Amino acid sequence: MKKTLVALMLAFGAxxxxxxxxxxxxxxxxxxxxxxxxxxxxxxxxxxxxxxVDILLCDKAxxxxxxxxxxxxxxxxxxxxxxxxxxAMQKGASASVCALYLPNSGKTAADLKEGVKPxxxxxxxxxxxxxxxxxxxx
Numbered sequence: 120m121k122k123t124l125v126a127l128m129l130a131f132g133a134x135x136x137x138x139x140x141x142x143x144x145x146x147x148x149x150x151x152x153x154x155x156x157x158x159x160x161x162x163x164x165x166x167x168x169x170x171x172v173d174i175l176l177c178d179k180a181x182x183x184x185x186x187x188x189x190x191x192x193x194x195x196x197x198x199x200x201x202x203x204x205x206x207a208m209q210k211g212a213s214a215s216v217c218a219l220y221l222p223n224s225g226k227t228a229a230d231l232k233e234g235v236k237p238x239x240x241x242x243x244x245x246x247x248x249x250x251x252x253x254x255x256x257x
Contacts (some may be wrong), residue, residue, distance in 0.1 A: 139238075141232050143162075143252070144163050145161070146177065146256045147157055147177070149179075156181065156203065159200050161203055162203075171212075172211075176214065176220070183200055183204050185230055186230060220237070
């Protein structure tokens, strides 16, 4: 009986507020360190406030997804955008590089940090159209 009641509640949305986190996609393509940093700070903040954050890195910003990515540390916390990306991923954010990045950068999937995947345009297109998903571009 309890299983049926739970199933009915979920089917009619009574439990959806508890089961679902707000879906947010952060699209980052800027080569600018401060813009990258702000995007990653906000991604971490949205995640800390209950959002399920998915990060899509394109163009020069996708270099953040490379193993050993460095960069300039930003004040006041003296962290790089790459370190902020790592922190978001460690807390459950997904990260992917746009489908054009690897074939046009001379890099391969083996060059990416653990957990970063090449995006699949069909799956990414569907995700971006999900009802209720917020898409934020930097």
